[in-house]
Amino acid sequence: MAVKIIESCVNCFACEPVCPSNAIYEAKPHFLVDPKKCTECEGDFPVFQCASICPIEGAILDSFGLAINPPGSLTGIPPEKMAEAMAELQAH
Amino acid sequence: MQLPVLNDTPAHAEHGAKGGCAASSCGTTENQMDTLPDSIREKVQNHPCYSEDAHHYFARMHVAVAPACNIQCHYCNRKYDCANESRPGVVSELLTPDQAVKKTMAVAANIPQMTVLGIAGPGDPLANPERTFETFRRLSQEAPDIKLCVSTNGLALPDAVEELSKHNIDHVTITINCVDPEVGAKIYPWIFWKNKRIKGIKGAKILIEQQQKGLEMLIAKGILVKVNSVMIPGVNDKHLAEVSKAVKSKGAFLHNVMPLISEAEHGTFYGVMGQRGPTPDELQDLQDSCSGDMNMMRHCRQCRADAVGMLGEDRGDEFTLDKIEDMEIDYQAAMEKRAVIHQAIQAEMDSKRLEKAEKAQQLKQEPKLTTRPVLMAVATSGQGVINLHFGHAKEFLIYEASPDGVRFISHRKADQYCGGDTTCGDGESTLQVTIRALAGCEAVLCSKVGYEPWEMLEAAGIAPNGEHAMEPIEEAVMAVYKEMAAAGKLDATPEAARATA
Ligand code: SF4
Ligand code: SF4
Numbered sequence: 229m230a231v232k233i234i235e236s237c238v239n240c241f242a243c244e245p246v247c248p249s250n251a252i253y254e255a256k257p258h259f260l261v262d263p264k265k266c267t268e269c270e271g272d273f274p275v276f277q278c279a280s281i282c283p284i285e286g287a288i289l290d291s292f293g294l295a296i297n298p299p300g301s302l303t304g305i306p307p308e309k310m311a312e313a314m315a316e317l318q319a320h
Numbered sequence: 321m322q323l324p325v326l327n328d329t330p331a332h333a334e335h336g337a338k339g340g341c342a343a344s345s346c347g348t349t350e351n352q353m354d355t356l357p358d359s360i361r362e363k364v365q366n367h368p369c370y371s372e373d374a375h376h377y378f379a380r381m382h383v384a385v386a387p388a389c390n391i392q393c394h395y396c397n398r399k400y401d402c403a404n405e406s407r408p409g410v411v412s413e414l415l416t417p418d419q420a421v422k423k424t425m426a427v428a429a430n431i432p433q434m435t436v437l438g439i440a441g442p443g444d445p446l447a448n449p450e451r452t453f454e455t456f457r458r459l460s461q462e463a464p465d466i467k468l469c470v471s472t473n474g475l476a477l478p479d480a481v482e483e484l485s486k487h488n489i490d491h492v493t494i495t496i497n498c499v500d501p502e503v504g505a506k507i508y509p510w511i512f513w514k515n516k517r518i519k520g521i522k523g524a525k526i527l528i529e530q531q532q533k534g535l536e537m538l539i540a541k542g543i544l545v546k547v548n549s550v551m552i553p554g555v556n557d558k559h560l561a562e563v564s565k566a567v568k569s570k571g572a573f574l575h576n577v578m579p580l581i582s583e584a585e586h587g588t589f590y591g592v593m594g595q596r597g598p599t600p601d602e603l604q605d606l607q608d609s610c611s612g613d614m615n616m617m618r619h620c621r622q623c624r625a626d627a628v629g630m631l632g633e634d635r636g637d638e639f640t641l642d643k644i645e646d647m648e649i650d651y652q653a654a655m656e657k658r659a660v661i662h663q664a665i666q667a668e669m670d671s672k673r674l675e676k677a678e679k680a681q682q683l684k685q686e687p688k689l690t691t692r693p694v695l696m697a698v699a700t701s702g703q704g705v706i707n708l709h710f711g712h713a714k715e716f717l718i719y720e721a722s723p724d725g726v727r728f729i730s731h732r733k734a735d736q737y738c739g740g741d742t743t744c745g746d747g748e749s750t751l752q753v754t755i756r757a758l759a760g761c762e763a764v765l766c767s768k769v770g771y772e773p774w775e776m777l778e779a780a781g782i783a784p785n786g787e788h789a790m791e792p793i794e795e796a797v798m799a800v801y802k803e804m805a806a807a808g809k810l811d812a813t814p815e816a817a818r819a820t821a
Contacts, residue, residue, distance in 0.1 A: 238399050240443060242388035246515075273515050281512040283389065283398040302392060304509045305592050313584045313592045 229291045230266035231276055233259050237287045243278035252278060376704040377665045380436035380469075381427055383420035384413060385451045389443035390475050391511040391527060393497075394589035395550060395580055398443075414442065417454035419641060425463055426644045429654035431635070432661040433702075436490065438469045446476040449483070456487040464488060465655050471495065471548070475511055475527050477534025481541060491544035493576075494531055498556050499566050501525035506555050509589070532570070539571035546574040551598050551606055552590070553580070564610040575610060579603050672704060676794060683725055683798070691810035693722035695729065696797050697758045697782070699766035706788050706796055710769040716758060719793065721801035726794040732757045755780050763800055765793075 230251070233243075237258035244252045244259065249272075251265035261278070268291070269276050279288045279296035285303065286295040299307040389398065415423060424437050437459060439445045445452040456468055467490035472480075474494045484492065498504045504524025511523040518526065538545050547567045549560050556563075564575050580597040582590040589595075598606070697716040699708035718729040734754040751773055758764060764782055767789040777784045788796035804810050 240387050240389065240398055241448070242390070242443070242512075245388075246512075275516060277515060280515070280517040281388075281390065283392055302510065303589050304394070305589050309592055310587075313587075317585055 229268050230263035231261055231268065231278060231291065231296070232263075232289045232293075233261050233278075233287060234289060236284055237282075238284055240283065242281045242283065243288075246277040246281055248272035248277060374669065376700065376702050377433060377669055378435045379431060379433045380438055381424065381434055382438045382440055383415055383423060383455065384442050385415050385417055385420045385455050386439055386441055386445040386448035387414055387443050388447045389473075390447040390513075391444070391473050391523075392509050393473075394507055394509065394595075395552070395582065397587045397591075399587065413641065415641070417451050417458065419644070420455045421458045421462065422647075422649075423639055423641075423644050424459060424466065425649050425651050425654075426647045427639055428463060428466055428658065429647075429649050429651065430638070432654075432658045433665070434466075435662070436467045436469060438471065440471040440493075444473050444476070445470050446472045446480045449476070449480060453483055453487075456484075456489070460486075460488040463651060463655070465658060469493065472534075473527070474531030474534050475513070476530075478530055478537055481534065481537040481543075484538075485541045485543060489543060491546055491573075492538055493546045493548055494535060494572075495548045495550070496528075496531050496535075496563055496567060497549050497552070498524070498559055499528055499532070499563050500559060501528060503556050503559050504528055507552065532566075535567065535570050535572060545572045546576060547572045548576045548578060550580050551577050551603060553596060553598050553602060555595070557598065557602070557606060560606060561610055577603070577607050577610060668703075672792070675792075679795065680725055689723040689802075689805055691723060691801075691805045693720050694763070694801060694804065694810065695720055695761045696800065697732070697761040697764040698793050698797070699764070700793060705790050705792055706765050707767055707790055710764065710766040710773055710784070710786075713754075713766065716764070717793070718761065719797045721797050726797045726801075751776060755782065758782055762804075765796055765800065 233252070235258060239254075239258055241254075241259075244254065247266075248269060249265050249267045251262045251267070252259055253262065276288070276290075276296060282288050282297065283302060285297045285299050285301060288296050290296050299310070392398075420439075428434050439452050439455060452470065456470075459466060459468060466488070468488050469491050470484070470489065471493040472495070474496065477492075477494065497507050501521045501524040504527060505521045508524050508527060510517050510519045511527050512518075513523065513526055535545055535547075545567075547563075549556070549563055551557055551560060560577060567575060580590060580595070582588065582595055582597050584591045584594075696719050698706055698719060699710055699713035699716060700706055701708045713734060715731050715733045718732055720727050720729050734750075734757055755773075755776055758777075758780075761782055763785050764777060765785050765788055768786050769777070769784040774784050785800060788799065791799075801810075
């Protein structure tokens with residue numbers, strides 16, 4: 229069982245030092261989790277540390293492949309508002 | 321020594337800027353250094369960020385070594401640099417501490433006017449303690465003639481004070497947008513604290529407590545503290561006077577109120593939700609109302625997290641990673657050269673200050689004009705003189721001339737909101753954008769103006785003026801003001817005289 233960092237990661241380094249298992253490492257094009265080392269924080273913390281500091285919604289997935297921080301959960305921007313704003317910008 | 325302050329009652333607010341590319345940069349009311357205790361004034365008076373005249377002579381730089389952040393602000397999108405310390409939508413080149421030290425020493429050797437090194441991002445410097453402190457540690461040892469400063473959101477500050485006090489730290493900037501958790505919850509959606517993400521009022525309360533505690537601890541250690549606030553209309557605008565009082569009573573020496581810069585394309589909460597930034601009038605009104613309580617500053621330039629260079633220029637391109645790799649720096653030799661140059665600059669500044677004080681005295685003797693105040697833009701690359709071609713100016717200094725004298729108001733970037741593109745919005749040219757940035761000004765003083773901009777400036781109601789090249793700014797602004805007064809141009813109301821481009 230391990231979490232996974234995907235391409236929306238912005239390489240902010242925040243997760244790397246908070247991981248109790250030293251499972252996160254800097255890589256190109258973005259940070260990665262070593263699935264052999266990730267313990268999902270079991271025994272250390274009740275919540276995933278990486279996903280508790282990561283500022284990017286959707287950048288870290290749980291072992292089911294689901295976003296631990298789904299759209300809107302961190303920024304407070306309702307997803308439909310975001311879609312609207314992006315569509316508006318595209319139209320210009 | 322006293323900094324000459326001509327006038328500390330603002331004559332009027334800036335008018336005419338219509339949002340978009342035209343807002344002023346940060347800055348606040350008068351440079352009231354004369355109210356500071358001697359010990360602080362001494363530290364501050366040659367500081368390019370705090371002393372209005374010193375910022376014509378000395379420069380600061382930033383290195384981006386601190387990527388991580390421990391909170392989220394609604395005006396920030398972590399795809400970019402910290403939006404408080406840098407203009408939004410900017411991405412700086414992330415450096416390792418080793419690269420940052422090398423770059424700082426390369427810049428210091430090549431730009432002797434560079435006296436201050438700041439770490440402000442791209443995340444929160446104190447959320448990256450190892451990288452930040454490694455940089456400070458090495459620079460304190462290897463380049464002791466450079467002052468160090470750091471900006472923080474304050475969450476990790478109490479734990480960092482002890483370490484900060486060991487280095488050559490000149491001052492710390494804390495961004496404090498509120499002292500009330502209910503207001504805070506509208507600005508900070510979450511913080512990362514004690515291994516948990518904490519949302520809403522609870523998170524904001526912890527952040528505020530840490531900020532205030534950190535502020536007190538720094539003051540107790542004798543470290544200068546500046547406070548930055550971002551003005552967010554309808555969220556904390558009314559509240560900032562209280563913030564100003566609170567931080568002053570605890571011993572902060574300056575309060576810098578900056579406007580929220582908010583555009584949908586920045587992808588921030590405020591940008592997407594349509595939260596607007598303050599108008600120049602609103603900003604100035606607030607700065608004026610806070611200034612009764614606080615020393616404030618007007619000349620913050622909202623530098624990029626990796627900005628390099630003097631006024632009106634960014635020489636970052638000369639110091640990219642691959643270029644500094646090849647530079648051989650003999651810092652000992654550079655330091656000796658720097659000391660000589662700094663002394664010369666100091667002597668020049670001292671004599672200019674004296675001259676300025678005398679001129680102000682003279683002005684008091686003359687019969688006082690009764691004309692209205694006027695804003696003018698100035699193109700300069702430093703030394704306190706008008707020495708930049710209109711077309712080469714990346715930013716303008718805005719001065720207000722009134723019967724009481726000349727005072728500095730703010731910086732305006734020619735491309736503040738436009739990322740330096742050649743076009744902006746509806747296919748505006750760079751020139752149109754620049755002219756829009758000067759809205760509210762009635763004259764622009766520079767060393768030269770080309771034919772095309774000349775015509776466009778005139779059409780926009782901004783008189784181009786190249787007659788005062790190489791003259792001291794304040795004198796030239798006063799001379800132009802007197803000409804305008806003599807020509808009867810200043811009897812009309814400002815609104816009638818000011819055309820917005
Ligand atoms: S879930 Fe925990 S152990 Fe796994 S990578 Fe994230 S912080 Fe490390
Ligand atoms: S905290 Fe998130 S965005 Fe930052 S490096 Fe880790 S996964 Fe990437």
